[in-house]
Amino acid sequence: MSAVPAAPLPASADDREAPAAPSAAGPAGALAPVRPLPDFGLLLVPPRARTGWRLVPARVLAMCAVELQKLRHDRTELYTRAVQPALWLLIFGETFTRLRAIPTGGIPYLDYLAPGIIAQSAMFIAIFYGIMIIWERDSGVLTKLLVTPTPRAALVTGKAFAAGVKAVIQAVVVVLIAALLGVAMTWNPLRLLGVAVVVLLGSAFFSCLSMTIAGIVLTRDRLMGIGQAITMPLFFGSNALYPVSLMPGWLQAVSKANPLSYQVDALRGLLIGTPAHLPLDFGVLAFSTVLGIIAASALLGRLAK
Known part of the structure; x- marks a missing residue:
C-alpha cells in the first residue's frame, strides 16, 4: 500500500499573526510588502498623568471648559443679560448727555458712561455665581468634585475664570451697542x-466674592438677599456713573476700596483714552482676585458638610 500523505496542521494564532517572510516571487524579484502589526500600546498603557506645575493649570482649564459647556447649551442668558446694559446706555446715558449735569472733562457723558456699564454688566454676571455652587452642593456634584485629586484652588479658579469668559462675551455685546450709539x-x-483682561480679572474677583459669601451663608435665599444688597452699593459707590471728585469724602474712601472703581478706571483709559492709572488698576485687580480665590477655596469645604 502506498502511504497517504498527512494533512497539514492548521496554523496557530501566533503563526497567523507573524509577518510573512520576504518572498522572492515577482517578475522583478521585488520583495512582498510586510504588513505591520497593529499597535495597541496606547490602549494598554494609560497616558502619563500630569504632575508638578502642570497639574493645576490643566485642572483649571478643565473646570473652565466644563462651566462654559453650560453656556453652549443655553445661550439665552447672554441675550437676556444684554437688555439691562442697553437700557442704561439708551435711557440713562442719552438723557444725561442732553442734560450735561455731570462734568466729565469735555467727554460726552455717553462715552464716559459706556466703560462703567461694561464693568457693571460683568459684575452682575459674577456676583450671583455662588448660587451655582450651592446648587451643585444640593445636587451632589460638589461632593464628587471635592473627592477628586483636583486642588480646591483649581476648582475655584476654573469657575472664577469661566465667569470671566462669560463677562468678556457680555462686554463684546455692550461694546457693539455703544458703537451703534456713536460712542x-x-x-x-x-x-x-x-x-478683555480687565473684564476677566474683575469678574473673577466678584465671582470669588460670591462663592465666599456662599460658603458663609450656605443657602440660596440668603445669598440672593446679600447679593442684591451689595450690588447697588458697589455700583453707585464706584466711579462708574460720575467722577470721584463729585462724591462726599466718606464715599470717596469707599470708592478707593472698591475694586469696581479700578476696573472702570482701567476700562476708561483703554477704551476712550482718559487719564488712568493702569499699573495700579491691574495690580489691584490681580491682587483682589488672588485674595478672592484664597478665601473661596478656604470656605469651599464648608459647603459640602
Whole structure:
C-alpha cells in the first residue's frame, strides 16, 4: 500500500499573526510588502498623568471648559443679560448727555458712561455665581468634585475664570451697542486685549466674592438677599456713573476700596483714552482676585458638610 500523505496542521494564532517572510516571487524579484502589526500600546498603557506645575493649570482649564459647556447649551442668558446694559446706555446715558449735569472733562457723558456699564454688566454676571455652587452642593456634584485629586484652588479658579469668559462675551455685546450709539472708542487690538483682561480679572474677583459669601451663608435665599444688597452699593459707590471728585469724602474712601472703581478706571483709559492709572488698576485687580480665590477655596469645604 502506498502511504497517504498527512494533512497539514492548521496554523496557530501566533503563526497567523507573524509577518510573512520576504518572498522572492515577482517578475522583478521585488520583495512582498510586510504588513505591520497593529499597535495597541496606547490602549494598554494609560497616558502619563500630569504632575508638578502642570497639574493645576490643566485642572483649571478643565473646570473652565466644563462651566462654559453650560453656556453652549443655553445661550439665552447672554441675550437676556444684554437688555439691562442697553437700557442704561439708551435711557440713562442719552438723557444725561442732553442734560450735561455731570462734568466729565469735555467727554460726552455717553462715552464716559459706556466703560462703567461694561464693568457693571460683568459684575452682575459674577456676583450671583455662588448660587451655582450651592446648587451643585444640593445636587451632589460638589461632593464628587471635592473627592477628586483636583486642588480646591483649581476648582475655584476654573469657575472664577469661566465667569470671566462669560463677562468678556457680555462686554463684546455692550461694546457693539455703544458703537451703534456713536460712542468714540478705540479699536486698537492691544487695547482691546487689555479690556478683555480687565473684564476677566474683575469678574473673577466678584465671582470669588460670591462663592465666599456662599460658603458663609450656605443657602440660596440668603445669598440672593446679600447679593442684591451689595450690588447697588458697589455700583453707585464706584466711579462708574460720575467722577470721584463729585462724591462726599466718606464715599470717596469707599470708592478707593472698591475694586469696581479700578476696573472702570482701567476700562476708561483703554477704551476712550482718559487719564488712568493702569499699573495700579491691574495690580489691584490681580491682587483682589488672588485674595478672592484664597478665601473661596478656604470656605469651599464648608459647603459640602
